Each structure stands twice: as structure tokens, then as C-alpha cells.
Amino acid sequence: MTNEDTFHPLAWTAWLAAAALPALSTRNPLYLSLVLIAVRITYTALGRRNPTARSWSAFVRLGALMWLLSIPFVVLMSHGGSIVLFRLPRSWPIIGGPVTLEALLYSFTGGLAVIGLLLIFATFNIAVDQGRLLRMTPGFLYQAGVVTGIAVAFVPQMVATWQSIREAQQVRGHKVRGIRDLLPLLLPLLVTGLERAMNLAESMEARGFGGQILVATPRQRLAHQLALLGGLALVGLGLAVNGFWPDLRLIGSLQLAGGILLMLWSFWDVGRRSRRTRYHRWPWNRIDRLVAAIGIFGAVAWLAIMFARPEWLHYYPYPPYSPWPSFNIVVGLVLLLLAAPGLLMRPLETESDPAVAV
Amino acid sequence: MIDLRHVTYTYPDQAQPALADFSVSLAQGEFVLVVGPSGSGKSTFLRSLNGLAPHFYGGKWSGHIDVGGRNPVERAPRGMADLVGFVFQDPEAQFVVDTVEDELAFAMENFAVPPATMRKRIEEALDQMGIAHLRQRRIGALSGGEKQRVAVAAVLALQPQILVLDEPTSQLDPQAAEEVLVALRQLNEDQGLTVIISEHRLERVAQYVDRVLYLPALGAAPILDDPRAVMGQLPLVPPLVELGRALGWQPLPLTIKEGRPFARRISGQLAAAVAGGQSRPERSELPQSAAEGHPERMGDPQGRTQSKDAKLIPQGSAISVRDAHFAYHGHRALRGVTFDARPGEFVALMGRNGSGKSTLLKCIVGLLKQDEGRITVGGLDVRTAPSDDVIRLVGYVPQHPGSLLFRDSLLAELAFTRKGHGMPQDEPADLALLERLGLASVARRDPRDLSGGEQQRAALAAILVAQPQIILLDEPTRGLDYVQKRNLAALLLSFKAEGRTVVMATHDVELAAACADRVVLMGEGQIVVDGPARDVMSDSQVFASQINKLFRDPNYLVVDDVLRALGREPAAP
Numbered sequence: 016m017t018n019e020d021t022f023h024p025l026a027w028t029a030w031l032a033a034a035a036l037p038a039l040s041t042r043n044p045l046y047l048s049l050v051l052i053a054v055r056i057t058y059t060a061l062g063r064r065n066p067t068a069r070s071w072s073a074f075v076r077l078g079a080l081m082w083l084l085s086i087p088f089v090v091l092m093s094h095g096g097s098i099v100l101f102r103l104p105r106s107w108p109i110i111g112g113p114v115t116l117e118a119l120l121y122s123f124t125g126g127l128a129v130i131g132l133l134l135i136f137a138t139f140n141i142a143v144d145q146g147r148l149l150r151m152t153p154g155f156l157y158q159a160g161v162v163t164g165i166a167v168a169f170v171p172q173m174v175a176t177w178q179s180i181r182e183a184q185q186v187r188g189h190k191v192r193g194i195r196d197l198l199p200l201l202l203p204l205l206v207t208g209l210e211r212a213m214n215l216a217e218s219m220e221a222r223g224f225g226g227q228i229l230v231a232t233p234r235q236r237l238a239h240q241l242a243l244l245g246g247l248a249l250v251g252l253g254l255a256v257n258g259f260w261p262d263l264r265l266i267g268s269l270q271l272a273g274g275i276l277l278m279l280w281s282f283w284d285v286g287r288r289s290r291r292t293r294y295h296r297w298p299w300n301r302i303d304r305l306v307a308a309i310g311i312f313g314a315v316a317w318l319a320i321m322f323a324r325p326e327w328l329h330y331y332p333y334p335p336y337s338p339w340p341s342f343n344i345v346v347g348l349v350l351l352l353l354a355a356p357g358l359l360m361r362p363l364e365t366e367s368d369p370a371v372a373v
Numbered sequence: 374m375i376d377l378r379h380v381t382y383t384y385p386d387q388a389q390p391a392l393a394d395f396s397v398s399l400a401q402g403e404f405v406l407v408v409g410p411s412g413s414g415k416s417t418f419l420r421s422l423n424g425l426a427p428h429f430y431g432g433k434w435s436g437h438i439d440v441g442g443r444n445p446v447e448r449a450p451r452g453m454a455d456l457v458g459f460v461f462q463d464p465e466a467q468f469v470v471d472t473v474e475d476e477l478a479f480a481m482e483n484f485a486v487p488p489a490t491m492r493k494r495i496e497e498a499l500d501q502m503g504i505a506h507l508r509q510r511r512i513g514a515l516s517g518g519e520k521q522r523v524a525v526a527a528v529l530a531l532q533p534q535i536l537v538l539d540e541p542t543s544q545l546d547p548q549a550a551e552e553v554l555v556a557l558r559q560l561n562e563d564q565g566l567t568v569i570i571s572e573h574r575l576e577r578v579a580q581y582v583d584r585v586l587y588l589p590a591l592g593a594a595p596i597l598d599d600p601r602a603v604m605g606q607l608p609l610v611p612p613l614v615e616l617g618r619a620l621g622w623q624p625l626p627l628t629i630k631e632g633r634p635f636a637r638r639i640s641g642q643l644a645a646a647v648a649g650g651q652s653r654p655e656r657s658e659l660p661q662s663a664a665e666g667h668p669e670r671m672g673d674p675q676g677r678t679q680s681k682d683a684k685l686i687p688q689g690s691a692i693s694v695r696d697a698h699f700a701y702h703g704h705r706a707l708r709g710v711t712f713d714a715r716p717g718e719f720v721a722l723m724g725r726n727g728s729g730k731s732t733l734l735k736c737i738v739g740l741l742k743q744d745e746g747r748i749t750v751g752g753l754d755v756r757t758a759p760s761d762d763v764i765r766l767v768g769y770v771p772q773h774p775g776s777l778l779f780r781d782s783l784l785a786e787l788a789f790t791r792k793g794h795g796m797p798q799d800e801p802a803d804l805a806l807l808e809r810l811g812l813a814s815v816a817r818r819d820p821r822d823l824s825g826g827e828q829q830r831a832a833l834a835a836i837l838v839a840q841p842q843i844i845l846l847d848e849p850t851r852g853l854d855y856v857q858k859r860n861l862a863a864l865l866l867s868f869k870a871e872g873r874t875v876v877m878a879t880h881d882v883e884l885a886a887a888c889a890d891r892v893v894l895m896g897e898g899q900i901v902v903d904g905p906a907r908d909v910m911s912d913s914q915v916f917a918s919q920i921n922k923l924f925r926d927p928n929y930l931v932v933d934d935v936l937r938a939l940g941r942e943p944a945a946p
Binding site: 172176179180182183184185186187188189190198199202203206207210211214215216217218219220221222223224292293294295 | 423425428429450451454455459461463465466467468469474475478479480481482483484485486487488491492495527528531735738740760761764765767768769771772773775776777778779789790792793794795821835836839
């Protein structure tokens with residue numbers, strides 16, 4: 016099953032930004048629940064097309080486990096709050112003292128945010144083929160992209176090799192009792208892995224990998240380095256200004272934007288020099304544009320609310336705030352946009368059409 | 374087209390050169406087979422054609438080389454990739470991206486081929502190799518033959534004029550190898566592509582090639598001639614040629630079709646011999662020494678004589694598998710396999726890649742526990758018996774010797790196995806075993822520095838030191854040349870002669886014909902055919918040996934069957 020019939024990877028990337036932002040920036044359980052519902056709708060639409068996608072339940076289980084483990088920590092160690100559920104003897108170190116409803120709520124919302132993030136990435140993972148995403152990386156990252164792709168592909172191979180080595184040593188009567196007994200397993204793994212890497216490198220070399228890069232003049236190279244350094248400095252400065260002098264936020268934001276633009280230019284210019292073509296043209300249809308636009312709008316709207324009306328998103332159960340979350344209809348509407356890909360996805364064709372793929 | 378003069382090349386940190394004063398000249402549009410014993414420089418020669426040697430490996434290079442008007446030493450592999458396409462031995466280890474279409478596009482993207490041209494060339498390459506239906510598939514899910522065809526298509530997309538293949542079929546089953554070779558022949562005929570291929574199993578390739586380049590040994594002048602002429606000079610040749618040489622057939626037949634008229638001529642003689650009761654050779658003598666023994670046909674299993682050591686194992690079945698099922702993550706690898714092996718029996722397990730051979734072997738040694746059914750070895754239930762007891766009885770030699778060997782000397786490897794089995798150390802006995810395996814001279818060397826054939830035997834030694842009564846081998850002949858294969862066959866037969874049970878999964882038809890009493894064909898996790906080697910191998914299109922194809926008679930599987938029926942001495946190896 017390929018994902019040709021969902022959306023363009025860039026559209027999904029916009030969705031990822033719009034979905035991850037709220038999960039990262041609010042603890043309000045109502046908003047987080049809305050995010051989860053929207054992600055679930057999207058996932059369900061995807062899962063219908065891709066029956067092999069099983070990672071969802073694994074991610075849910077992982078998230079739930081982390082959540083369950085974190086709750087007792089927060090609940091027992093944070094003694095703030097006024098609504099006391101019960102008290103542990105003061106003499107108990109660290110956990111002694113009142114256990115409050117506020118602490119319970121706070122740990123609950125924290126877990127909700129973590130699960131939300133996990134599931135957002137799980138959904139993105141199913142929607143977009145990583146190999147494809149890697150190949151969309153701009154020119155200057157191309158080699159890094161290919162190398163990353165190979166490294167990712169190596170993992171399952173190494174697992175298989177590990178398995179066969181373990182079997183081979185096991186039938187020789189080898190048993191792992193301590194660290195030293197791992198040597199008979201690790202050494203062949205290392206040697207085999209190296210051999211395989213050499214074979215692959217040889218094959219890539221024989222097929223002209225990395226062949227056609229135009230060499231930059233020293234002046235061009237200096238310009239790139241300066242642009243990169245300057246961009247980094249500006250970004251750092253902007254972050255510092257925003258953090259320490261909130262009154263100068265406008266200046267800080269301008270510095271941030273300028274730094275990012277400078278770095279992007281440098282990357283783009285380097286990428287222009289590596290002569291390479293792309294085989295795939297992913298269709299960029301009206302519907303892809305729509306999904307991307309909704310994603311970008313959602314992300315921008317969220318950022319606007321974050322900066323202009325931070326109190327709408329604010330949630331902190333401890334006094335002096337109310338433990339009961341507030342709900343703003345505008346925020347709710349923005350979050351509902353996250354379900355858009357799920358609702359806009361074309362109905363699944365009964366038979367996969369090979370002509371769709373280019 | 375290709376011209377090498379006085380080339381000497383030494384890999385880094387090596388005292389001996391891999392190519393010494395090497396000169397050869399090949400014409401455009403030829404289909405050339407490169408043969409020679411291990412270590413004669415075949416791979417190095419092939420890698421010099423696109424500059425991998427010396428560019429990828431380093432080392433010292435001298436001499437003149439010209440490939441299609443370019444100098445690979447100056448241009449480096451990336452400058453040769455659009456002229457010389459290179460396909461490697463291991464279908465697993467040469468793919469960069471994960472789908473067939475993307476893999477084909479990979480090299481062209483590197484060469485900045487415009488997308489419209491790319492699409493056209495990908496279509497062509499897919500059609501040339503007959504894999505258009507695979508375009509969307511993930512490479513990991515393809516069969517070995519499909520993978521190698523994808524690898525060829527991936528280099529064809531750059532439209533090279535020369536295609537170089539380093540043992541491209543050595544890891545493939547007979548059907549898959551045939552697919553690849555037929556496709557190559559077609560490319561050579563229809564497109565005029567120069568094809569240079571190295572291969573150990575001459576019986577697979579000889580019929581397709583125009584000329585054979587034989588590298589006898591390091592430093593010796595290579596011989597380039599038409600296949601018939603070269604085959605007359607090679608020390609070890611496919612069975613058909615061996616028979617032709619023994620009986621003085623002229624011109625020497627290279628294909629079954631060419632051999633048939635000769636076969637018909639002697640069929641009267643053979644029929645008379647059968648009437649005279651000389652056929653169905655009984656087991657007469659056993660090879661005494663592994664090093665000099667000759668893999669002879671041991672007669673059919675019914676005619677087996679009890680070996681003097683057979684009492685080592687309790688009577689009855691050595692291996693008994695009853696209705697075994699096994700599934701990996703929902704993939705049903707074994708579906709109700711029932712299989713027995715008697716003590717002292719030699720069973721060849723054959724079938725396509727993925728038919729369940731390896732899974733069955735792993736279940737027998739207890740590495741995998743069957744989901745259903747019962748497996749016993751020497752009366753022990755593999756599922757419930759302590760694994761120490763099972764592995765003392767059953768030795769399992771895995772496919773890649775590299776997954777076993779890790780100590781810095783061969784003797785240390787043997788000592789490690791002894792320790793694992795709780796046996797006392799006994800260096801004289803270890804040396805005797807290595808002697809028998811022809812490894813005594815390398816007993817103190819690092820196993821990883823040994824040649825492919827030596828490593829294979831080193832792995833065998835590391836298992837055999839525990840004196841298992843049942844030996845399981847998974848594809849033991851990968852990358853072995855004829856000499857090494859013959860030695861391995863003799864060795865395995867001598868184990869069998871001691872009353873041990875040997876079960877060998879293999880794609881090598883000739884090896885199975887030479888050794889096995891019984892052939893078990895597997896398909897889709899089930900046993901399709903199980904019977905005496907003579908019957909199974911003469912029924913099958915794919916699994917028939919060359920000699921059997923020639924005579925179409927279950928009495929003749931290997932050269933010696935014919936020679937003995939004619940009242941001649943078996944050919945000396």
C-alpha cells in the first residue's frame with residue numbers, strides 16, 4: 016500500500032506543525048482533548064486506507080504507560096493546592112504532606128499533552144513515507160538525507176543479523192551470563208555490519224553517488240559561512256531579547272525572522288550548486304493546497320493567539336487560578352481545523368489504480 | 374573496448390598483488406564469462422573496469438587500462454558509472470532506497486538526468502528486465518531473482534555500454550538464476566551490450582556466453598577463447614563437459630542439446646550394461662580421506678549398507694518431524710511438515726528461496742519452537758528437552774560463517790565450542806579435526822582472514838568439534854569454487870560414512886546429485902516431494918542434474934554413474 020492517494024507530504028507537514036503547536040503550548044485539558052479527537056479522526060481516515068498501520072495502538076500504549084508512571088510522581092511530590100484529597104504523614108521524606116486535587120489535575124493534563132504529541136507523530140508517520148520525505152529534503156541536505164535513509168534501513172538488517180548471530184552461537188552451547196559473554200555476539204555483529212556498510216558504499220560509488228557537485232569559489236564559500244554564522248547569531252539574539260525583555264518583543268521577533276531568512280538563503284544557495292534532478296513529481300492538487308492552507312492557517316492562528324491573547328490558552332490548576340479549565344470558542348474552532356485532513360480525504364477506491372503513481 | 378596491459382595491483386596491507394602483470398583485451402558486444410579458482414583475481418579484474426580498484430580500496434596500481442576510451446584510474450567510479458554498470462554478488466547489500474522505481478531513479482538523479490528522460494529510461498529498463506509489474510514494490514519484499522533483476526535494471530537506467538556482474542547468481546535458486554541469465558543474454562543480443570560476468574557454477578552460464586576468460590592463477594597469463602576451447606583446459610568443469618572429456622566427445626558439448634546426440638550414441642551400450650546388471654551401482658567403497666576423496670554417488674538409500682559406526686545413535690529415526698507448523702509474525706513458514714531421517718542418511722533439502730528450508734532446519738535444532746506438531750531428534754523432544762542435550766546431538770552450520778567466527782585463531786574457535794558444550798579441552802584432537810578438513814595449515818590464523826571456502830570449513834569445524842551425530846547445513850556452497858565444493862562433498866560423505874545424519878539445504882543441484890540419498894523438495898512451507906534422490910531428481914525440470922537431463926534416466930545422475938555402467942574407472946578429480 017502506498018500513500019499516493021492521501022496528500023502531498025508538504026501538506027502533511029503543515030498539518031504536523033498545526034497539531035504539534037497546541038500540544039506543546041497549552042495544558043488546558045479541554046483543548047488537549049480536542050486535539051486528540053481531531054488526530055483520532057485523521058488517523059481513522061488513514062487507517063482505513065492502510066490496514067497495516069498498527070503503530071497507533073503501540074503509541075497509545077507507550078503514551079499511557081508514560082502517563083501512568085508520571086502521575087504518582089507529580090501527585091505525591093507536589094504538595095501545592097488547596098483542595099486536599101488526603102494527607103501523608105509529614106515525617107515521610109519527599110512524599111509526606113497533603114495530596115491535592117490540583118496536583119492530580121496537573122499531572123493528568125501533562126500526560127494528555129505527551130500522549131497527544133505521540134499520536135500526532137504516529138499519524139504523521141503513517142501518512143507520510145519517510146523515504147519520500149527524505150527525498151524532498153532540499154539539495155544541501157540531500158547527502159545527509161540519503162545517509163540518514165540508509166542508516167534507518169540498516170536498523171532492521173542489523174536486528175536480523177543479531178538474531179542469526181545469537182542463533183549461531185547458541186547452538187555452539189554459548190550462553191550469555193554476564194557482560195563478557197556478549198563479546199561472541201557483538202564482535203561478529205560489528206564485523207558483519209562493517210562488511211555490509213562497505214558493500215553498500217561500494218555499490219553507491221559504482222552508481223555515481225555524490226558525483227555532480229559544482230565546486231563553489233572561495234568567495235562564495237565565505238559568503239555562505241558568514242551568512243550562516245550571522246543568521247545563527249541573530250536567532251540567538253532574538254530569542255534572548257524575547258526571553259529577557261518582553262517589552263522589546265517586536266525587535267526580538269524581527270531579529271529572529273532576519274536570522275532565519277539569512278540561514279535559509281545560505282542553504283538555498285548551496286543547494287542550487289548540487290546538480291541533481293528529482294524523479295518524482297508528487298501531484299500538488301487543489302486539495303493538497305487546501306490541506307496545506309488549513310494547516311498553515313491553524314498554526315498561524317494558534318501563534319497569533321499565543322502572542323496576542325495568551326490568557327485564552329493559559330491553564331494552571333494551582334491557586335490563585337481555578338482548577339477548572341476555561342474554554343474559548345475561537346480556540347476550539349481553530350483546533351477543529353486539525354480534523355480537516357481526515358474529513359477531506361478522498362474516499363478509498365476499491366481497486367488501486369497503478370496509473371495514479373508517477 | 375576493454376584493454377588492460379601489464380596491470381599489477383596490490384591491495385593495501387597485502388604483500389602479494391591481486392593482479393600481477395595482467396593483460397587482456399575484450400571486444401565490444403561480447404558476452405564474456407570470467408572463471409578461475411578463488412584468489413585468482415576475478416573480482417579484482419572486474420572492479421578495475423570501473424575504477425573501484427584502486428579507487429575504493431586504495432593500494433598500489435601500475436599498468437595501462439582503457440575502458441571504452443576512458444581511463445578508470447583517472448576517472449574514478451563516479452566518472453565511469455554511465456559507461457560501466459556494476460552488479461554485485463549479494464542482492465541484499467546493493468540497494469540504497471526502498472522501492473523499485475526509486476532505486477532505478479537513484480543513479481540518474483545523481484547524474485542530473487532531466488525528469489522526462491528519467492521516466493522514459495526507467496520504463497525501458499523495467500521492460501528490458503521484465504519487471505514492470507514490480508515497479509511499486511518494496512525491494513525488501515522481493516525474491517532473490519527479482520532483486521538481482523532490479524539491480525541490473527538500476528544500472529541499465531544509466532544506459533551503460535558495458536555491464537559487469539560479479540557472481541550475480543551465486544545466492545539464487547536455480548529458477549531465479551535462470552531468470553537473470555536469460556535476461557542478460559537478451560540484453561546482449563538485442564542491445565549489443567557488452568556483458569562481463571564471473572560465476573563459479575559454469576553449468577548455469579556456459580551455454581549463454583561467447584567467450585570465456587580463464588584466470589588460472591595469480592601471475593599466469595589469462596586464457597581467452599571460445600567456451601569449448603577453454604573448457605577443454607579447465608581442471609574442473611561442469612558434469613556434462615567432464616563426461617564429454619572422459620568419453621572423448623568431439624566437439625565438446627556445452628549444452629544438454631549439444632550433448633544429446635552423443636548420449637544417444639552410447640545409450641545402446643548403457644542399455645546393454647543395465648541388462649548385464651551393472652547399473653544401480655551399489656555402495657562399493659567410501660572415500661577414506663576428505664582431502665582426496667571424490668564425491669561419488671552412494672547408491673540409492675534402499676541399498677545402503679550399515680556403517681560400522683551406526684550404532685552410535687539409537688536405532689530408529691535420527692530426526693522425526695510430525696506435522697510441524699511455524700509462523701513468523703503471521704507468515705506461515707511451515708505448514709504441516711512431516712519428515713524423517715534415519716541415522717546415516719544424507720538428505721538434501723531443496724526448493725526456492727523462502728520455501729521453508731531454513732525454518733525447518735532451525736526447528737530441528739530447537740532455535741525456533743514449532744507452533745504445532747512434534748519434533749524429536751534421537752528420541753529427544755526438541756521442544757521440551759534441555760537445549761544443551763539437543764545441541765550436543767545436533768550441529769547446525771548457519772548460512773553465513775561470519776556469524777559464527779569471532780576469535781583470533783581457528784584453534785581458539787574450537788576451544789570456545791568445547792567450552793560451550795562443557796567438554797574438556799583437547800588440542801591434539803582439534804588439530805586432527807582441522808587436518809581432516811584441510812585447515813591444519815591455518816589453525817593459528819584469524820578466521821576472518823581466511824578465504825570463503827576456508828571460512829565455510831572453519832565454521833564446520835567449530836560445529837563438528839562437539840561431535841554431533843546429526844549435522845544440519847544451510848546453503849554450505851555459497852561462493853565456493855569447484856575444488857572447494859568437491860572437497861566439501863567428500864567431507865560430508867565421510868561424515869555420513871561414520872553413521873552421522875546429514876541434512877543439507879541447498880540450491881546446488883549437482884552437489885545434491887553427488888551426495889544425497891534422498892531429496893526433499895519444499896514449496897510454500899510444505900514438503901512437495903520426498904523420495905530417493907534418483908527418482909526426485911529425474912522427475913524434475915529444475916532439479917535434475919545435467920547428466921540426468923542428458924539421459925533422462927534415473928540410473929544416471931552423475932558422471933560416475935555413466936562411467937561405471939560403461940565399465941570404466943571413475944574419472945580422477
